[in-house]
Every structure is written in structure tokens, then in C-alpha cells.
Amino acid sequence: MLDARYSIRSHVAGSLRPEHAGQTVTVAGWVHRRRDHGGLVFIDLRDRSGLVQCVFDPDTSGPAFVVAEEVRSEWVVAFTGTVRMRPEGTVNPDLATGQVEVVVASAEVLNTSGTPPFEVDSAIETDEALRLKYRYIDLRRPEVLEAFVLRDRITQRFRKSLEHRGFMEVETPILGRSTPEGARDFIVPSRLSPGAFYALPQSPQLFKQLLMVGGIERYYQIARCFRDEDLRADRQPEFTQIDIEMSFVRQDDLLQMMEEVMDEVMHEAGVHLDLPLARLTYAEAMDRYGSDRPDLRFGMELTDVSGVFTASQFKVFADALGSGGVVKGIAARGAGDWSRGRIDALNQDALDAGAKGLAWVAFTSTGEVRSPVAKFFTADELAGLREAFAAEPGDLVLMIADAREVANEVLGMLRVKMAEELELPREGFATLWVVDFPLFKWDAEEKRWDANHHPFTRPFDDHLGLIESDPGAVLSYSYDLVMNGLEIGGGTLRIHDVEVQRRVLSVLGHGEQDATDQFGFLLEALSLGAPPHGGIALGLDRLVMVLAGKHSIRDVIAFPKTSSGACPLTGAPDTVSARQLRDVHLKVD
């Protein structure tokens, strides 16, 4: 909370209440709005704490009245005067300070201002590039400020909750080394080592593991992370993680600890979590929601109707089932009367997402069945379908016949899309764990195994024997925290056995020598008394974004980049001088 200590003020603007009536106060801030009645002048003075109305009367304000007549929007001023109750009938119930006003006796202009490029108070949505170019003006807008106040409270709460649980904050390097895999690194040329580069951290992953080997036991850091990838509404090239690591824990210990911390943090946003949080395995999440970060604020679960069509004469279904695939679908309540064109657009979305096609059956509100494929179904199959989806008049059933993974993924996409289009109510903060991710995932393009999470993730103890023989079957001690369909955080238990680490790296294509070259320092650390450990990293920006009800991560970052990675305010990135290039041994085309 802003207060008036250590300043030229006696009070902050938003704090004045009837109890201050009769007091002489000094307030300072920006001229939010001026209402000049020729005689009487009202100025709304704004500071971070809020607004207060200041009154200038030509009969009593003296020289201050002249100031009131010359000031303009966003001038910086200090007013001294008397707080009084507003006259009968002039109370403003929309303002926290609306019962009182400051009758100004003396006024000082601390700084003038040009006409701002956009109105500070305007509720009108202003072009974002302009807002970012003048972010310092944008930040003055109460509704913009709000998100940063929330961010601060959440950050402080994380610190407090973690400190209370024995975590200590340790800083890790920003200038690190580039590691293979993962996102593209931002690189920094080294002046002292010609031709060599630092990399900015994608996360403090390896350092926090080394801190565990170092006996820190419980670490956290509010860590800036850097990834040189394309931007999105919820992705910036630099972002902040609440980074956590602890030793001597089992997965359940860690999840329980995090749930307690999250509960305390969410309280700052007035959100109550029901503990323990729901847990879905990765397999279950994919099967029921077609997503590893399902939005549980609405139903529309995926239904497997393979059993209905075991003897289907419909070639598309028969072929899919014959080759080990599935027929699955969702029932979209209220889309049964959609136009052919609108449904065709869904079909196109399904094709774009990798499906061979979309089989749909519309049950119109008048009781008819519309479908380009129903003619291939027997009466029993149609009845079975209707029952499986509990389809009523007005429902639209969308089905995909394909390999299980494809069907799940496409339906997961359609499920979210239909919820949006049907404007299903999506209230609250549906928070859950998704656990037990596969250790590896197959990269079909590169024809090799990739780490699903990262190469240091610990396989299930009883799956260790499968690492080489059946990598795709190996599950891992891993967990993502999901809120409203967004991945808010994720973590794993780590490998603390150097031999297991070598075997995993080997599957990932890092042979003995390569592993030593790239990760030798980690392997050595694991062989020098590494305790079992694990951790998690939470995306602070995304969390605040969701809790603040914002649609872009940019709304919770003070000076974010545009989607081309530029800063409209400072002009970064920009060229550097020939001298600077020479210093770091770089030539630019």
C-alpha cells in the first residue's frame, strides 16, 4: 500500500475519508481531470492510491485559484488545503474518497506536461503499440495498474510462503552456457574469449540441481528466463518463473507442499482452492480431454464409441478400427442446428489439425438427423451412438476415426473450439495436476526420441528396465499444474543416479563422449553425493494473467515486447557500433 511517509505529502489521495474532515493535508500527484466552472474549479488529483476531488474557490483559494486555471491534464502538482465533507447532494458514490473533498489553499506546479498521446482515464481500448511506446502513461491508468498490484501481491506471497517452509532464495547466473535441446538460446558474445558465446538461461534448471548437490536442500528463485522463439499472447522472449527445488522428497511430498503454497498465493487474488487438487494422469487427460492441459471449467468429454462400430460397414470407421485405431467423439450441446457451412469449417479445422476427416451427426431441435455419414450406419449403430453421447435434439456429435493419438488431439482442439463458439460458461479457476508423463516422445521428423520434459527427468523406478527396450512406454515422475486450460507450471523429480542419467542421455542420442562434453559437469556432480531431489517452476506471468482476468501476458509485464520481439519504447533491438562489434569479435553482414 502506498502511503505518505518519506514524501512531501501528508496523505495519499486515495486515503482521504470523512474521518479526515477538518484536517489540513498536502496531496501530490497528477491532474487527472479539471472541471472549470469559471468561478469554481474542480481538479481530480490522481496518485497510485486513487483519486480525490480538490476544489478551488476564487473567494478563498487566492493565488491557488490562478494555478487551478492554468494547469492541464497530467501536470504534476502538490495541493495543500482542508479536507471537508462534501455538501449535501454532491457525494460521489463511485469514488472511494467520494464523501470528502480538499478545499485548496495553496497549490504548486511541480511539473508541466504536454498533451498526452492518449487519454489516461479512457476506458476506450487504445492501440497496443501506442500504449507500449508510452507505457509510462499507460501505467497511470488504474485498470492497467491493477494487474501490477496483483502481481506484486502474488510475488510477495510466494516469497513469504516459501520462506516459511524453509526455502532459501539463491541467485543463479544469467550468463550461462548453451545446451543442446530445448528452445533456441539467446546468445551473448564473449569479449574475453573470441568466438565463444554465453547463452541466457532458458531456466535455471541445471543450476538448481547443482544447488541440491551443494546441500541447499530447499531453494527458490524468482528467475528471469529467456527463450528465442516466436511470441504469442501468452509467450514473451523473457518471462519470469517461480523456480523451486527440494531434496529428499517424494512426488507426493512436493505436490502437497505446492498445493499449500498455491492455496496461500491464490488467496491474494481472492480465489479459494479445494485441496487436495484433482490429479489426472497424462494418459487419462489425453483420453478424456484430448489435451495434457485440459480446461475443466466445462465438460464435453471425449467419448470412445469404437464399441458401437465394431462391425461397421462405413469404410472410414472400419479402416480406422481395423488398423488399431479408435472412433471417438464429442457432443456439442446446442450446435445441432448449425449450418452446413459452419460445420464444414469445423471439418477444415480437423483436417488442418491432422485428421483425415470429421464425421458428424446433427440432431436438430426439430428431431431430425442430419449427417453425411449416418446413411452408412445401421439403426442399431445410430441408436448406440445416440446413447453413447446421450444425444438430445439440438446436439451436434463430432467424431474422428483415426489412431488414438490423432483422434484425441483433434478432438481436444475441437472441444475447446466448440466451447468458445458455443460460449459455454467458463467460470472460476479450475486447477489440477496432470501427472505421469511419458519420459520420451518420438520425433517423427527427426526420427529420434526426445525428452518430453527435459533430459534430467527421473523415470519410474519400475520402468528403468524399459529405457532402452521400449522408451515410449517409460513413464516419469512428472507433473504439470494446469489452470483453466493453461499450463501454469511444471516439474519433475530429477535423476540423481549418474548411470540412469547416462542411459537416458544415450537414448536421446548423446553417446558416452557427447554426454561428457555437453553435460560432464552435471554427471560429475551426480557422482559426488547428489541427494534425490525434484522441483517445479511456475510461470508467474501466466498465473497473474489468469488471476487478473487478462488475455495477454503483456498486460502483466511492465515493459513487454511486441510480437516481433521489439520494444516500442526504447527501440530495442538495435544495431551497435562498429567498435562494439570489434570488441566482441563479431562481423555483421
Added chain:
RNA sequence: GGGGGUGUAGCUCAGCUGGUAAGAGCGCUGGCCUGUCAAGCCAGAGGUCGCGGGUUCGAGCCCCGUCACUCCCGCCA
């Protein structure tokens, strides 16, 4: 890298099928106004229609290119 959307006054936008002199609200400037709180009333200033090229008798509008912003796919262990 690919697809969609947007770009007209300081801000938010309208501008029909290509046709007279490019408009509104807010803001800004000046004037009037002693209880407003998005104050009110009167007057005024303010435009490279993102940029470049083309089609046309004529382009804010059509075509080509380009830039910026934005959303999505790819990418993001």
C-alpha cells in the same frame, strides 16, 4: 516459415458500387459559466487515408508489393 485480421485527425472509429470540398465522438486551443465529477454551452485548429507502385477520366475504396501491430499454426525440452 505459413494462414487470418487491422492500419483514415492526438485517441476511438464511420466513410455505400470507384465519383462533389474526407466525417463523427472524445481530446486539444480560445471564449462563457460558482457544485461539477465522462461537467455544460459557443467557436476554432487539426489529415502524407501506413508506405511504394499500378489500373482508371477519376482511388481512402480495386490490383501488386512492402512495413507495422495483432491472433493462430509451425516453433516453445
